[in-house]
Every structure is written in C-alpha cells, then in structure tokens.
Amino acid sequence: MNQQGHMASYGQPQPGYQGYQQFGYNSQHTAGVPTSQYGPYNGPVQGYQPTAVPQGPLRPTSGAPPTSLPPSTAAQSTAYNQYGQGDIQNGPAMSDQMQRFPVSQSYMPGSQPMPYQQYAPPASNAQQLPNQMAAMQISGSTSNAPPPVSQSYGPPTSHRQTTGPAVYTQYSTPLQNIASNVPQSGNPPQLPFPGQSAPVTTFTSPPTSAGMNLPPPSGVPRPTAMHGPPLPGQSLTGFPPSQPPTGHYPPQPNHRPAGPQPGMPGVVPGPPTQGFQVHPTQPSQGFIPQQNGSFGQMRAPQPNYAAPYTGAPTYSSQPQPQQKRLDPDSIPSPPLNELPPQQKTRHRIDPDAIPSPIQVIEDDKSNRGSEPFSTGVRGQVPPLVTTDFVIKDQGNSSPRFIRCAAYNLPCTSDMAKQCQVPLTAVIKPLATLPADEAPPYIVDHGETGPIRCNRCKAYMCPYMQFIEGGRRFQCAFCSCVTEVLPHYFQHLDHTGKRMDYYDRPELSLGSYEFLATVDYCKNNKIPNPPAFIFMIDVSYNALKSGLVHLLCEELKSLLDYLPREGNAEESAIRVGFVTYNKVLHFYNVKSSLAQPQMMVVSDIADMFVPLLDGFLVNVNESRAVINSLLEQIPEMFADTRETETVFGPVIQAGLEALKAAECAGKLFIFHSTLPLAEAPGKLKNRDDKKLINTDKEKVLFQPQTSFYNNLAKECVAQGCSVDLFLFPNQYVDVATLGLVTYQTGGSIYKYTYFQAQADGERFLNDLHRDVRKVIGFDSVMRVRTSTGIRATDFFGSFYMSNTTDVELAALDCDKAITVEFKHDDKLNEDNGAQIQCALLYTSCSGQRRLRIHNLSLNCCTQLADLYRNCETDTLINYFVKLAYRGVLSNPTKTVRDTLINQSAQILACYRKNCASPSSAGQLILPECMKLLPVYLNCVLKSDVLQPGAEVSTDDRAYIRQLITSMDVAETNVFFYPRLLPVHKMDVDSDDFPVAIRCSEERLSKGGIYLLENGLNLFIWVGMNTQHDLIQSIFNVQSFGQIDSALATLPMLDNPYSKKLRSMVDMIRAQRPRFMKLMIVKQDDKTELLFKHFLMEDKSVNGGASYVDFLCHMHKEIRQLLS
C-alpha cells in the first residue's frame, strides 16, 4: 500500500539527471515536526528529499532522525517495482485473483523494428502527408501527377533546409461528388483508384443511401465544382503552388523553452518543435506512401485494413511485408476490382479511402514509440496516447500529466475566434507513471515554504529567470521581480543559469512536489491522517444478491492494503464501519473490546455520530475486533425483510464522523436501491424515457433535489470524498445519488443486477483498486498562466466556489481535469505561453504537499502553425466533456448540433486559410485532425447524446459522470474501441495483433475478435472459425458448443489459450476499471450488444455511419465556406 507516487528515488538515477544522484539528502520531514530537518539554510542544495517520509519502521509522526543515507537500494527497488503498475502500486502482492499486469508492458505492437527510427520523433503525421496528397491528386484527377515533394525526417540539423513547399496536412477523399448524388444511369459509378485516370465525372455517386441520417442536400445550391473534375493545374495535380510563403511555413526556428534550457547536448533529441517541417527531398521515400491505402484507392488486393499498411508506416525504400496484418480471408467481400460493375456502387466512398484511426495509431507507434519523448522543447506535440513511449522530463511536464489540444496557441483572441480550436489542456495531476519513469521528486524549501513569485504566487519553476547575479528572479507568469531569499541564493554561470540548475528539480524539471508548511494547512494546523469509512447497505436486496457476504469477507484482507506512505510499515489511515437500511448502525471496534459494539441511530432526521472513541481505529490495533465484526454483519442481517433504504443520512453520518475526528477522508458507500425511506435526501422514482429527445430531457441528468448539492458543499469543506458502489436492480437515480460523489472527486461504480457469483470478480477487482490507489485528500488545484491567456473553464469531478480554485475533497491517480483557456491579451511568439498547475493536497499519511506541473507552449501568428500542432484525442476529450455538461441545460439535439458546428468551423477555417485553393468539392482535413470527424461521430452517437431504446436513464447518467473525469487515453478508447483480431495473434510474441477498424465489414466469419473500450470487453467468435482454434481457446469441438455464458476463458495448456488470456489480463490491467468478459457468438442475440460498439457503422438508434457522417461534415464545411 505504499503510495509510491511521491517516492522520489534517490538511488534511482533519472536518465539525464545525474546530478540528482550526488545528493543523498534524505532528511526526513515528518508531519508533526515540519521544520526540524530543513538543512537548506546552511548546506548546499538540499531542497529535495528522496522520500517524503520516514524510511523503514519509523512511523510518520515519530520525528525520529533520518535513517541511513541514501536509502537502501533494496528498499528503493521494491518501491519502484510497486510503483506504476497500475493497480498494484500499493503493498504486498495481491491474491491471485487480484493479479494484474504492469500497465506499461502491454500493447506494444508498435515495437516492430523500424528501419528509420532515427528520424522518428516528430513525425508520423507529416510522413503521411505525401500519401494523402498523392491520394488526393490521384483521386482528383490523374494518376500521373508528378510526385509530391516528399518529406522525410532528416537529422535535426537539416530541418531548416527546407526546399519544398510547406507540408500541408491535407487530406482529400473523393468526396466531391458525395453531396451531389446525381444518379447517372448507364454510367456505373466508380471509385477513384490510383492508377485510374478516369475523369472525375465518372465518379458520380449513386443516390444517397436511403437510411442515411443526414440532412438532405436540398436547399443548398450545388457548387459546380462538385460535378466536374477539379480544375487541372489546381492543387490536385501536385503540391499546392500556393502554400504559405516559406517565411511562415515552416515557421520560426525552434524556440527553446524560456526557462529550462535543455542545455544538455545530446540529451535533447533534436526534433524540431514544428514537427512538420519540410525536409530535403528524398526520392527514395517519396512515393512509398502512395501505396498507403489509408486514403483510399488501394483497396484492392488487401481489402481489409490491410491496405493501409501495405507500405504505410515504413520509411524504408521498400514496403515492409506485414504478413500478420494481411489477411485476405478476413473480409467477407471480394476485392472491388473483382466485383461486377453494378456492385461497385455499393459504397459511394471506399471505406478504405477515408482516414483510418488504426492507421494513424499504428503510424504513430511506428514513428514515435521507439524513442523517448523528451520534454525539453517548447510546444512539442507528444506521441498519441495509444503509443507506448518513454518520457524524459526536461523542463516541461510529461504528457501523462498534461496534454493539450493545441501546442501552438494563436497569438490573438481574434485568431482563436476565427479557428474555433478550443485551447484546452487535460491535466491529471497524480497520474500513475510507468516503472521506468521517475516519480516527481519532493522538494523542501524549509520553514518559509516553497519559493514563489511575490505578486502572482506562481511557484518556482524552470521558467523563472534569475537576474542580478542570482539575487532576484523575474516571474515568467506576471513578470514581477522577486528577491531571492538568502537561503535560496545561488550564483549564476556564464549563461545566466544557476549553478545548481541540475540539482534542483524546481529549476530543471516540469513536474515535482514541494513540502507544504503549516501556512498551507487548514486553520494553520498540520492535518491528521485521513480516514476511510465503509458504509454498507444491509437491506434485503444487498443481502440476497450476496453482496454483503462477499464484501465483508473481502474487507478482512483488503484492509491490509490501505494506502501507505513510502516505505511505512503500516497505513496511517484509520477505518470505521457503518451498516444501514432505514436506520444506521455504527460500530465500536476499539482494540480493547472483546467484541464489536453496535449503536443504532434511528432518528435520521438530524444525523449525529453516537460514538467518537472507537469508531475510527487503526486496523492493526483493532484487527481482531474488526474481523469479528465483518464475520457477524452478514449473519446479523441474513434474515432481514427491510427493503427500504436511506442515503442522505449515510453521507451525513460519514461527514460528521470525519468532522469529529478533524480529518479528511473517504466514504465507501455500497448501496442497492432508490432511497425511498422517509429521511433527508429521500428520492422518488422520476424516470421517464418519454422525455428523451424533448426539451425536458435535461431533467433526467439533473438531481431531483438540491439536498445533495448542499451536502456536497459541506463534504468538500471537510475534505470528505464519497466513492459510491451501486448495485441496482432497477432505477436508482444515478443523476442524484452520484452528485456528491461527483463533486467530491469520488468514483462511482455500477453493477446492475449484481449477483455475487457472476459479478463478484469485477466488483472485487474494482474495490481493491479503488481502496489502494494513490490519492490526495482535501485538495485545491490552481492553474496559473502567463500573461495573455487564463484558465476560464474547468471540467471534471470537483467543486468550485470561485472562478479559480478547483476544490477536490479528494483526487486520485485516475482523475483528470480538463481546463479551457481564453485570451485576455495578446501572446507573442518569442515568449510563448506558460501554464503552471499546482495541486495542494494531503497525502495518505497526512503530509501536506504541493504537486507542481509546468508546461510551456508555442504561440503563432499563422493559423497553419496552429493546425499543425494539434492533438485530436485531447480535443475530443474536451468536446465530450463540454457536450456532457451541455446536456444538463440543453436538449441533446442542440448539444449535438453545437458540436458539429464548432467542428465544422474548425475544419472550414483550415480549409479557407491554410489549405491550397482547390475544388470546393474536396474535403481537405488538417493532418492532425483528420480523425476529428470519425471520433466526433462516436461522441455524437454515444448513449448520452443519442440513446437507443435499450439504454437506461441510469446508465446515461452513469456514463456521463464517468466520462467527466476521464483522461485522454480513456476517452479515446471509450469512444473508439479497440478491436483485435485474436486469430491473428502471434503466440510467440508479446505484442498484440494490430487492431482493425470498428466495422462489421472488417470482421471475418472465420475469425475471433476481442473488443474493449475500458468498460466493456467482448470476445466475438465467427461461425466459420476453425475447429482447432475453437478447441484451443474454448475447449469444445465446434462453434455450436461454445457456451456464451462463460465469464472467464478456460485455462488450457496451449499457446493460444495462454496468449489470449494474457491479452485479456494485460488489457484489464491497463484500464482503471475491471472489465467483465462477455462471449458473443456470431448471429446470437447478444451480438446486438457487441455491434453497438462497431463505431464506424450505422447504429441502431440512428447514429450515422462514419462514411455518412464524413459526407455530412463535408457539407457543413462547404456551407460555411460558401
């Protein structure tokens, strides 16, 4: 249970930061004696401590002197091994049942050797450019267009030798005809293929498919360009002649970050900030990408997703055979060129001709997964969240902590308004890092507390500029000059950098922690260690489902895993227990008692805690009494007939208990029914699906009483976070019950129709992870920015009582907060823009700390620079949170329209200002945003915004709440699930098979597929799957014998079974929530559920297919442009 997140590992050299190893400072800071060991006043630099807390057997409050310096390697490595393993950062090994795998080890298809990796870092997108251009040219007019100037990533030194025109991240599909679906009989439509030099007129599309859920094109005069081929000589036949002048494009030379000069030659790999600069032509590479089928055209020989891969991600001069990915069997339909002509009209657009998420993900893995991402260069777009990569903190925060939608901000608000690209960051302050990345160091600035700017109170960071020989520093955020305190003084070297630059995390790293002083504590008092209170519904349903029995049994062992600080022997967290139905039962579990004592509070109108002494106890001291209690609870209520429950008083009771104990903490509430019993916070069943698609639909997402709003406020003030585990058999009003959880930074879990037998595994895994995870209590987060922009809006699970402080009763390692920035002045290109996120929190041992994350971004005066440095996954994270908040006050249709409109504006602005002039009939997308339409469509079709008949009101409210605190990786896979062809897995490799696109037509009847989205996990079996494979995995002889009720795969001793089970385990370990496995056989009735996640297809509830939606977006964009 160590909360290793804060373990700074001294013995653990951080790559590139050897300086840290020299300082064995290990002085201990104990909560009770905050000032006793601050050496900094005399000594050299010793600001930071390797560990925040005592080593070895010392208890946090012991105030004992430091143990040996430096900490033993063994201790370190133990700590390290535990750290970052997703679920098991805390404590001793879990039971087999709980076993998980290291997060960082899985899903690494990108690890195939790539021949040109030295060019890798910045690039996948730009590399694709020629592909798209080529595709565009070919499809647009003729195939014998001159080769585009190819881009390649030369060594860093060469990146300014730009010879070619700008690399536009344009993408064009043969969409020009889509909106003008003029049927032309006798002239079978054809899809533009490379090599076809047919005039565009022959592309004329068949009629719009009947079921397409798109507004008819009527009313919009069709631009003539839609009918004819793009004009010869236009951009279609070559690189656009009208690219922005090279003065802008490629733009400025790289800016080094203002503060953290990554002056470590050889450490900062030279990838230019503007990753998409033009590089000298390398003809040998120029044309390979044209083979790339991602933009169509190459559908033929490998009809499956294979086409995109035939040559795509490789930068070698020959396409790499990617055997495993090519499987002609895996698509039901024959290659297009073998189809009779009339069948070619089936699709107006070749699905392989539109941007493929898989292609983009795989390219990024290939190009950027192999080299560490160093954060020393300002405004650098990190690899995608789906890429497994190592990060080196060189002065900016790791993208695991902060990810932005735009890394090159527009200089003026006018520009921002024009492009409509939201300037937003997703911040995950306590994110878990993989084992090979150092957790933030802990810095101690002594009794005066962290060094800060006098005016804006920004914390010392790499961007602060020391002047006057080091006697003062100028703030990077507000420009104010602050005196350096004597104990912090240090001389500057000849470059103006402090001599101790590399020895102080706060001068050279993007992320670190400060020890906070009493000034940062509530009422200027060092906080008590937090408490966990388990509050168990013991009404009829909870007993009958087996929940109470299962939970009590599990708690006995789970209590050994409470979060622990560093190497502390035991957790400082105290625990308490409450059971309830219509009344509440408190338990005295004082260690001196022979048996636990129960106290019943039946007057729940004005909740109070009937006992103080003996309610919150140390687990080890009271172990026997606690175990006895947990034995007795299921028996005591075994025969209960009580079906009614209360809910508000339960939270109130927990809150009062924490108040009485003067500590922060967390309530774990296990609840089964709508609280109908007479009590504060009583609810009624107000579910009404008829409201869907009406103006009143928003009511379903709003709490039905303000009682819980007020309660949440009180909880936040006390630092009382609420985790809610729901076990409903019917409507429980998640929108209302979840409110306190939502506003206190808690987590919500829902197990509908819970049966211990079937759902126990999932629940217990979730519970374990939830109890054990790294967490900060009683937190406040503040985001400071340099002059010109400021944080204006926040999305996540928290409470805000003013416009700047994000109050979090608790914040755990899984929670992310999305922040939107707006201009309040002009930015300038030289200075860039700086963001500092400071999270003040109480650690699990009661230590008050500040975690600081810094990020510097570029600024631009050319929109093209903005569009080349965006990140669509982050953009989508923002959009979905914006939309899901929007449904509280708007009809879902309005919300959907708003999203479409803003996205269309983003793309239209690009088209108008950045893309070369070309036929209006062409859809041209910025490279970084080419997946915006497909991902946006997934959001629009989601259960919250467009529910099917089978989706319950509670599920919608539940999903809405979950999404609100998701990080970018989670929203990415949630909205576009990962679909892996199991039958293609390589049993000899640790890699996963390459994913395929989420569409039914990509499934082979002879295949087995695994689909996951972070919440759901399916294995789909095609009816023609080989018997051998079925036997190996399911231990039955034929498809018909497979039991689709299986919740786990049989443990068979053969490579296929082992590999698949290990894949399932690894995928589960990557996600914050345990996914229950569901087996789906082709054509079974459960298949509908599975198909719900095939996001590129038309959905049952009316959601558009990807192709149709792309057409729709195109139309929207054209309307904006006309």
Ligand SMILES: [Zn+2]
């Ligand atoms: Zn300042």
